[in-house]
Amino acid sequence: MEIVLAEEMGFCQGVRRAIDMAEQAARRGDVVRTLGELVHNPQVVERLEAVGIRVVGGLEEVGPGEVALVTAHGAAPAVFSEARKKGIPLLDATCPLVERVQRLAQEMAQAGYGVLICGDPEHAEVRGILGYAGKSAAAGRTLEELREFARRQGREEPWTGHHRLAVLFQTTQREQVYRTFVAELMQAIPPSIRELRVWNTVCAAVARREPAARRLARAVDAVVVVGGRQSANTRHLAETCAAEGVPTYSIERAEELRPEWFLGKQRVGVTAGTSTPDEAVIQVVERLRAIAIP
Ligand code: SF4
Structure with a gap:
């Protein structure tokens, strides 16, 4: 055979870099707590636990003298400000490609675009990007999920209140989803949307x-x-x-x-x-x- x-x-570069950062910090003697799993892989999580690097659910679980690590998926700005307020040292291992999506979300929101994110709203990366994308942003893996997200926030449609939209993608989305999502969105948006900017942010x-x-x-x-x-x-x-x-x-x-x-x-x-x-x-x-x- x-x-x-x-x-x-x-391993991709972003994950490799985040693991290296965590291991280097542990070797320096830091007690590292990662805000969520560094990677969705039980063997890696076990290997890191063996050198004292543990996964926590949030900053509230980080003890005195411990260092919190933001994973390659990134985190919302609120996490950084909360850590500063609580005096928790933060190690930022956000993947540079995820950082780019966060930056785009922030720039588009500040320029008055309604930001739509094609991705899993429960995923750490998307939750982080939403934190940069302004209050009227919406996220979902499909157009229907995007609409549900907006309805839960009391808006009729994800684009309600906007004439210009910016579309971003969770970096781990599939290329095929990118195409389908854009095609469906083009069909669904009303003529009042005068500008649609689509960024293919798939890694x-x-x-x-x-x-x-x-x-x-x-x-x-x-x-x-x-x-x-x-x-x-x-x-x-x-x-x-x-x-x-x-x-x-x-x-x-x-x-x-x-x-x-x-x-x-x-x-x-x-x-x-x-x-x-x-x-x-x-x-x-x-x-x-x-x-x-x-
Ligand atoms: S964007 Fe995600 S998949 Fe791509 S290199 Fe960064 S961490 Fe890895």
């Missing part, structure tokens, strides 16, 4: 992984996707491979691999989400080799 690796996979690292996974799926008899179950990006990769009609197995750890999945398979592909560490991929490849040569 031949094992084929995707051309692009695993290139994420965008490249999807076609790489598709090419892989077309070239093999089965695909193993390695990554945390909470990782949206890992889930998207699995959906992309499965859509090619190839048996696709999503796993977090090498131990989950089952030999019967690969009976009669000549070529098995391996890919991994942006939150998956290299060690996890190496362990999967080693276990696949052991399955291939029992």
